[in-house]
Amino acid sequence: MCVACRERQPKKQLIRIVNNKDRGILVDLTGKVSGKGAYICKEEACLEKIQKTNFLSAFFEQSVDEKIYHDLGEAIKFERNAKSI
Numbered sequence: 001m002c003v004a005c006r007e008r009q010p011k012k013q014l015i016r017i018v019n020n021k022d023r024g025i026l027v028d029l030t031g032k033v034s035g036k037g038a039y040i041c042k043e044e045a046c047l048e049k050i051q052k053t054n055f056l057s058a059f060f061e062q063s064v065d066e067k068i069y070h071d072l073g074e075a076i077k078f079e080r081n082a083k084s085i
């Protein structure tokens with residue numbers, strides 16, 4: 001389920017953000033990194049929503065680097081380009 005729009009989506013349509021014990025909070029494009037995870041749609045609207053509310057800081061109960069939101073944006077852009085080819 002996407003944490004921004006609360007819609008259920010197949011895992012393929014979602015991006016996972018995970019808090020890994022060793023590596024900290026990161027965008028997990030493999031879906032295999034262990035730790036507490038949140039999912040969002042590969043949609044800029046959903047990214048904007050969680051960025052505006054700083055959802056990830058609340059979710060992981062620690063401050064989340066802006067870079068995470070940047071990485072999510074890049075991942076979404078990449079997906080869109082891959083689709084249009």
Ligand SMILES: [Zn+2]
Binds near residue numbers: 005043046
């Ligand atoms: Zn969503």
